[in-house]
Amino acid sequence: MMKEENIVICRCEDFTLKELRELLEQGFNTVEEIKRVARLGMGPCQGKTCGPLIKREIAKYTKQKIEDLDREASRPPYGGIMFGQVVGDDIEK
């Protein structure tokens, strides 16, 4: 049997397959819920690595097809950004 605690599903947030499966057991069954409780998808890669893997686990657990799952939202800004970079030094005329 594979040791799920040694299988990393999200490298940005250091989250394992075991921890994800525990969340599913607790009833967190959508990408948005898992993102809110565990920060998955909110690291530097913005869910590009873990996203497809989490969806596969949710689909397996809830016996749904991946294409029937709710897609996670994508909002600007697309990546990490400083406040100063948004506001700048002066106000745009």
Add this chain to the structure above:
Amino acid sequence: MIKTDLLVVGAGPAGMAASISAAKNGINVILLEENERVGGQLIKQTHRFFGSQKEHAGIRGIHIAEDLKKEIESYKNIELMLSATLMGIYEDGIFTVLKDDKMIKIKPEKTIMATGAFEKYLLFENNDLPGIYGAGAVQTLMNINGVLPAKKVLMIGSGNIGLIVSYQLMQAGVEIAGVIEASNKIGGYMVHAAKLKRLGVPIYTSHTIEKAIGNERVEGALLHKLDSNWNKIEGSEFEIDCDCICLAVGLSPLTDILFQSGCAVKYLPELGGYVPYRDEHLETSIKGLYVAGDVSGIEEATGAMVEGEIAGLHVAGTLKQDDKIFERIKEMKEELRSLRAGPVGHKIREGLSKLYDEIYVEEDEFPEVYDIEFFRKTGTPSEENLKAVMPDEERLNKGPVAVTECFQRIPCDPCVYSCPYNAIKPFEDMNELPEVIFEKCIGCGICVGKCPGLAIFVLNKNYSETTSTVTLPYEFLPKPAKESIVDVLDRSGAKICEGKIIRILDGKAQDKTSIVTVEVPKEFYNQARNIKVVL
């Protein structure tokens, strides 16, 4: 706020082709690139590309990138923004971009998203150990930064990326512990697999990785065999020694930023994941928003460039209302159709048929000519395959002759144009397999260095009473010296005999794919397919 006719996001093969085709027709283009240089993944590809001769085939990826870069720089109406990251797409058609620590706003008439793809990751025990890389990172280290990623690499995945990167690693002097493939068939082009096999690399089909071994870093891997239902065969575990595990398990279209636009998307595993709905001109459900390249579904770079050109032309045609542009679009659509028409395009056609009405025929327009099941399982062509392309005894006895060990239909045609004697039968479509007209062939060997798959050899059976010569392509250092004695290997990379180097062509025309003629005992003319320089 900056206004422009066309905003192109991503300067990889699709984005560059899109910018050029639009700029050529008088469109003002802003081309955004997140990195500090253009080229995308092309700048890591040292192999010659497949596809049709008129669309970059036979040219190495790195050189295609250079050519496109020069072309982009020659257009005054392309403004290239490097180190510029797209941050947001807004309902009012405004795009925000982070450039030089400042957020800028761009409002284009039309936009082509050519954001490419992202590597898939794999779940196995200890998959966060140092020494586990994505294939893209390995290529970046090796081919851009000149850094050796490891000494002995285990490659996971036998798609074209896994096969190509393994070959490049071997060229850089890295040992390949093996290529692992979960399916019972090799995923990539068979010519790439055959190249690796000739170097003695084991390819394990129906195998997967269970665990990375090591404490501080990768010291090995635990593998096991899979049955036909992808389940582990108990007791089949074995360890393999390596200091790097390289993941080449597929790509996902980089569509997440596209979701911000609200365009309609569909999850299609055939195309790698979520892909946008679009019409045959690559326009999405949002008018004026186009996609091109891997973001619209994972394909080869050759297809990405054609898609880029179609999208760029359609933008130009729409803005300029020029019929000549639409004529060119027709040509490019035909090119794209042909690229996808063979068996290797089957999955792509299947995926695309779910996206828009122009249904691609489900049947392969060009079904396989040969039974390549054995080849796809092992990476070595079957005896029957080889017999089918071998000239008869009479022709073999007459003098040198080219033999094309190209058994899988892939869209590729440079061999046809390479022969100065027109001894390779012209194709009507690039998915055809080469057929040497043995009466016309003089065995000059020019085609040997031009085949992107390194699958052509020239055999001279009666070089002397007791010896034959085999002319083969060679892309490793050091190059063999004339008159030197080398080890001669068969199609599985096993040493069969020693041989003497009779001739080596290594000029500018060969462009680093040397054409080497080696003399071997007569009994080995049909086995000798690679050499190893002995120091």
